[in-house]
Amino acid sequence: MRTQTMRTAALAVVAMIAAGGSAPAQSSGQAAAGPDRARLVGAWHMVSMEEQxxxxxxxHRDDRDAxxxxxxxxHVSVQVMYPASDISSTTNSPYSKDGYEASFGSYDVDEQAHTVTHHVRGSLVRTLIGRDxxxxxxxxxxxxxxxxxARPEEKWSVTWEHD
Incomplete structure (x- = not known):
């Protein structure tokens, strides 16, 4: 009986690891993974973008590939390719260069505030490196x-769909 229980427990651990169930890395002060954080995990593609x-x-823009x-x-990574017709409009964008946006880093989720903060480690736009x-x-x-x-001076929203 004990051997069967140990075997079942071992199989449960193997199944959890195989399914990607390892514990998420946590920064200091970060709570355990909650529902919002769990729902974020995976690859998303852009459905639409609204800007003011x-x-x-x-x-309303939906012609970007992202x-x-x-x-x-x-960890987080984002890549956005603007259509050729929008390249000139990205000249003053704080996030893109020559019609392309790319950055990577880590992220934290505040479950109560329903926010995710990207901690930029690398970016095509170097002024973003080190920013939250x-x-x-x-x-x-x-x-x-x-x-x-979350910044009031930035008037945009992006809708994503799981791949």
């Missing part, structure tokens, strides 16, 4: 993830 123009009008990846151990980029996150009932800047 300088005159206050809302523009991928966002969150790993269970706390807080994002408000919202999950829809159809499984979409919407991220928007």
């Amino acid at each position: 123009a300088p005159d206050g009008t809302l523009t 991928m966002l990846v969150y790993t269970a151990d706390g 980029l807080p994002r408000v996150m919202q999950f829809s009932t159809d499984g979409h993830l919407t991220l928007r800047s």
Whole structure:
């Protein structure tokens, strides 16, 4: 009986590891993985992006190709390719260069505030390196993830879908 219990426990541990169930890396003060953090893990592709123009009008963009990846151990990577027609409009963008946006690093989730903060370790735009980029996150009932800047001066939101 004891051998059977040990065998069952060992199989459960192997199954958890095989399914990617290792414990996420945690920074100091970070709570254990909660529902929002667990839902973030995986690869996402951009469904649409909304931006507010300088005159206050809302523009809807869905012609960008992008991928966002969150790993269970706390890493994040984002890549966005703008269409050729938008390359000139990215000249003053704090996130992109020549129509491309790319960064990677780690992330923390605040389950109570429903925010995820990207800690940029590397980026195509070097002024982002070392910065913390807080994002408000919202999950829809159809499984979409919407991220928007937590900074009031940044007027955009991006909707993502799991790959």
